[in-house]
Amino acid sequence: MSKMYREEVPFTKDFLFRQMFDLDSSTYTYLLADTSTRDCVIIDPVLENVKRDIQIINDISLNLKYAMNTHMHADHITGSGLLKKNLPGCKSLISKSSGAKADVYVEAGDMIEFGRHRLEVRSTPGHTNGCVTYVCQEQGIAFTGDALLIRGCGRTDFQEGDAATLYDSVHTQILSLPDNFKLYPAHDYKGLTVTTVGEEKKYNPRLTRSKEEFIHIMDNLNLSYPKKIGKSILCLSF
Numbered sequence: 530m531s532k533m534y535r536e537e538v539p540f541t542k543d544f545l546f547r548q549m550f551d552l553d554s555s556t557y558t559y560l561l562a563d564t565s566t567r568d569c570v571i572i573d574p575v576l577e578n579v580k581r582d583i584q585i586i587n588d589i590s591l592n593l594k595y596a597m598n599t600h601m602h603a604d605h606i607t608g609s610g611l612l613k614k615n616l617p618g619c620k621s622l623i624s625k626s627s628g629a630k631a632d633v634y635v636e637a638g639d640m641i642e643f644g645r646h647r648l649e650v651r652s653t654p655g656h657t658n659g660c661v662t663y664v665c666q667e668q669g670i671a672f673t674g675d676a677l678l679i680r681g682c683g684r685t686d687f688q689e690g691d692a693a694t695l696y697d698s699v700h701t702q703i704l705s706l707p708d709n710f711k712l713y714p715a716h717d718y719k720g721l722t723v724t725t726v727g728e729e730k731k732y733n734p735r736l737t738r739s740k741e742e743f744i745h746i747m748d749n750l751n752l753s754y755p756k757k758i759g760k761s762i763l764c765l766s767f
């Protein structure tokens with residue numbers, strides 16, 4: 530095995546990471562915390578799992594600062610609003626260009642802080658206009674939402690999907706990170722949990738192709754629409 534895959538950046542001792550799963554929509558929700566200050570953020574919470582998420586936040590004595598989303602989801606309703614109602618002090622957060630309502634709007638270059646940890650906002654449109662990727666440089670990780678999935682990528686056939694834009698976003702904003710950075714997507718449909726930049730640059734069957742080939746692939750995916758598309762896109766307020 531090459532060095533590239535072995536030398537992943539270890540988490541610092543004061544960084545807590547939890548990956549949680551929604552069985553119905555195959556969505557990953559991430560809980561990140563500073564274990565010294567107890568401040569935490571949650572990325573892409575799912576409405577039906579809010580009780581579970583509150584339980585874990587309370588069990589390990591964390592203070593939720595932000596319920597944040599990588600984009601406006603078409604396949605499930607965000608749990609941000611219900612988390613806010615139950616955890617005073619929590620603010621909802623999404624990109625300005627998503628068109629959704631939230632307490633805090635972010636754009637490329639912004640930094641989201643919890644304790645001494647920071648997430649950099651990178652704009653990665655193409656699946657939707659407002660898609661962002663959150664990068665934690667110190668821990669060597671990025672949360673790619675639906676822009677990059679493990680050995681795949683987000684579909685581009687509804688909302689403001691655009692295959693050429695997605696190709697540029699992923700190559701310039703995600704695959705330009707160091708090869709050993711771990712990538713955590715918003716979904717996986719095969720049971721995989723994490724990948725790396727190096728792996729996707731080598732093995733992603735869509736994104737290793739030319740832009741023209743990528744567009745052709747994306748135009749011919751023939752996926753059925755997500756079951757909850759009507760409800761979730763109508764639910765624009767966080």
Ligand SMILES: N[C@@H](CCC(=O)N[C@@H](CSS)C(=O)NCC(=O)O)C(=O)O
Pocket residue numbers: 554602603604675681682683684685716752753754755756757
């Ligand atoms: N079968 C699922 C929907 C699956 C799906 O369309 N996933 C989206 C992300 S959620 S909008 C996607 O971009 N998939 C890309 C792919 O290649 O699978 C359901 O019924 O909800």
